[in-house]
Amino acid sequence: MRTQVGIIGAGPAGLMLAHLLHRAGVDTVVLERRGREHVRRRVRAGVLEHSTVELLRAAGLGGRLDREGMPHHGLSLRFDRADHRIPLTDLTGRSITVYGQQEVVKDLIDAREAAGASILFDVDEVSVHDPAGDRPRVTFTDAGGTARTLACDVVAGCDGFHGVSRTAFPPGALRTYRREYPFAWLGILARTPPSHHELIYAYSDRGFALHSMRSPEITRLYLQVPADERIEDWPDDRIWDELAVRLAVDGFDLRSGPVLEKGLTSVRSVVTEPMRYGRLLLAGDAAHIVPPTGAKGMNLAVADALDLSRALVPFLSRRSTELLDGYSERRLHRVWRAEHFSWWMTSMLHRFPDGDPFEHRLQLAQLRYTVSSVAAATSLAENYVGLPYDHS
Numbered sequence: 014m015r016t017q018v019g020i021i022g023a024g025p026a027g028l029m030l031a032h033l034l035h036r037a038g039v040d041t042v043v044l045e046r047r048g049r050e051h052v053r054r055r056v057r058a059g060v061l062e063h064s065t066v067e068l069l070r071a072a073g074l075g076g077r078l079d080r081e082g083m084p085h086h087g088l089s090l091r092f093d094r095a096d097h098r099i100p101l102t103d104l105t106g107r108s109i110t111v112y113g114q115q116e117v118v119k120d121l122i123d124a125r126e127a128a129g130a131s132i133l134f135d136v137d138e139v140s141v142h143d144p145a146g147d148r149p150r151v152t153f154t155d156a157g158g159t160a161r162t163l164a165c166d167v168v169a170g171c172d173g174f175h176g177v178s179r180t181a182f183p184p185g186a187l188r189t190y191r192r193e194y195p196f197a198w199l200g201i202l203a204r205t206p207p208s209h210h211e212l213i214y215a216y217s218d219r220g221f222a223l224h225s226m227r228s229p230e231i232t233r234l235y236l237q238v239p240a241d242e243r244i245e246d247w248p249d250d251r252i253w254d255e256l257a258v259r260l261a262v263d264g265f266d267l268r269s270g271p272v273l274e275k276g277l278t279s280v281r282s283v284v285t286e287p288m289r290y291g292r293l294l295l296a297g298d299a300a301h302i303v304p305p306t307g308a309k310g311m312n313l314a315v316a317d318a319l320d321l322s323r324a325l326v327p328f329l330s331r332r333s334t335e336l337l338d339g340y341s342e343r344r345l346h347r348v349w350r351a352e353h354f355s356w357w358m359t360s361m362l363h364r365f366p367d368g369d370p371f372e373h374r375l376q377l378a379q380l381r382y383t384v385s386s387v388a389a390a391t392s393l394a395e396n397y398v399g400l401p402y403d404h405s
C-alpha cells in the first residue's frame with residue numbers, strides 16, 4: 014500500500030488532519046487500532062473553543078454542529094456557597110460551544126466515508142519505520158490479521174497518549190515534561206436535563222465538581238476522586254449524593270436521572286518535545302496531555318491538525334520545508350499556553366489531599382480575585398474561549 018500521509022489514530026487529531034488534507038487534494042490512509050463503533054461511541058470532553066467551531070464550519074463540518082451544538086456565553090465558578098458568573102462573551106466577544114467530542118468524531122468519520130476515503134479500523138501491531146529517511150513506512154496487521162506495509166511520504170502520529178508513534182523517535186530525541194496530580198475525575202453521563210443553563214466549576218470542602226451537559230436532555234457531571242479510586246466503589250447513589258453536596262448552593266436543585274455512562278479520567282500534564290522527527294510528525298494527545306479542567310484537549314488536537322495540514326501541503330506539492338520546519342515550535346508555544354491555563358485552573362479548583370490550610374486560603378484568594386477583577390476574569394475568559402489561531 015502507498016499513500017502520501019499515513020495517519021496513525023482516528024481521534025480528533027488524526028481524523029481532522031485526514032479531512033483537511035483531503036480538501037487540499039492530499040491522499041491519506043488512517044490506521045486505527047479500535048473498532049469503528051467503539052471510536053464513534055467513546056464519550057470524552059465536550060467544549061469547543063470559538064476558533065475550533067469556526068474551523069469546523071469552514072471545513073464543511075458545521076451542519077449538525079450548528080443544529081445540535083449549544084453556544085455558551087458564560088460559565089460559573091461556584092465557591093463560598095455562591096455562584097460567580099464569568100461572562101465569557103461580554104469579556105472577549107467570543108463564545109464556546111458545547112458539543113461532544115464523539116459527535117465531532119462521528120461527523121469526521123461520516124465525512125471521510127462519504128468522500129470514499131480510507132480509514133482502516135481494527136488494525137494491530139502498528140509500527141513506524143525509517144522516520145528519518147525519504148520513504149517512511151508503517152507496518153501493521155489489518156482487521157483480518159494480514160501483515161501489511163504502508164509506504165508514505167510522511168507519517169502523522171495521532172495515536173493519543175498510549176500510542177506507538179513516540180517510540181519511533183530514537184533514544185534521546187524526545188524530552189518529556191510531566192506533572193502528575195493526586196486525583197482523577199469520575200465522570201457520568203445522565204439522562205436528565207441540565208440543572209443550570211451553563212457549566213459550573215465548583216470548589217468545595219469535599220473537592221471539585223463540574224456540571225456540564227450534552228443536550229437539553231443529557232447532563233454530564235464530574236467529581237474529583239483520589240487518583241487510585243476504583244469505579245466499583247461508586248454506585249450511582251453515592252455519585253449523586255456527593256455531587257449534591259459539592260454543588261450545593263441556595264436555590265440550586267441537582268436533577269438526577271438514569272446514568273448512561275460512567276468512567277474515570279486521569280488528571281495529568283505531559284508535553285513531549287519536539288513534535289517532529291524527520292518525516293514523523295506528532296499531533297494531539299500523542300504529543301501532549303492537559304488536565305481536563307481547562308477543556309483544552311480536543312481543541313489543541315484540532316489546532317495541531319490545522320497547522321500540520323497547512324505545513325504539509327507545500328511540502329508534498331513542491332518539497333517546500335519552511336512551514337514544516339516551524340511546526341513543532343509554533344505548536345509548542347500554543348501547547349505550553351494551554352498547559353499553563355489547564356494547570357492553573359486545576360490548581361485553583363481541586364482540593365489537594367495533603368494540602369495545607371495555607372494552600373486552601375491561597376486558592377480561595379485566587380478564586381475571589383478572579384471573579385471580582387475584570388482583568389483577572391478577562392484573563393480566564395480569553396484562555397477559556399481560546400486564543401485566536403494567529404496569536405502566538
Ligand code: APR
Nearest residue numbers: 022023024025026045046139172173176297298310311314
Ligand atoms: N495504532 C493505531 N491507533 C492507535 C494506536 C496504535 N498503536 N494507539 C492508539 N490509537 C488510536 C486510539 O484508539 C484513538 O482512537 O489513536 C486514537 C487517538 O485518539 P485520541 O486519544 O482521541 O487523541 P487525539 O486525536 O489526539 O485527541 C485528543 O482526545 O483523549 C482526548 O482529552 C483528549 O480531547 C482530547 C482528544
Ligand code: PHB
Nearest residue numbers: 058059225305306307308
Ligand atoms: C465536558 O462537558 O465533558 C467537560 C466540560 C468542561 C471541562 C471538561 C469536560 O473542563
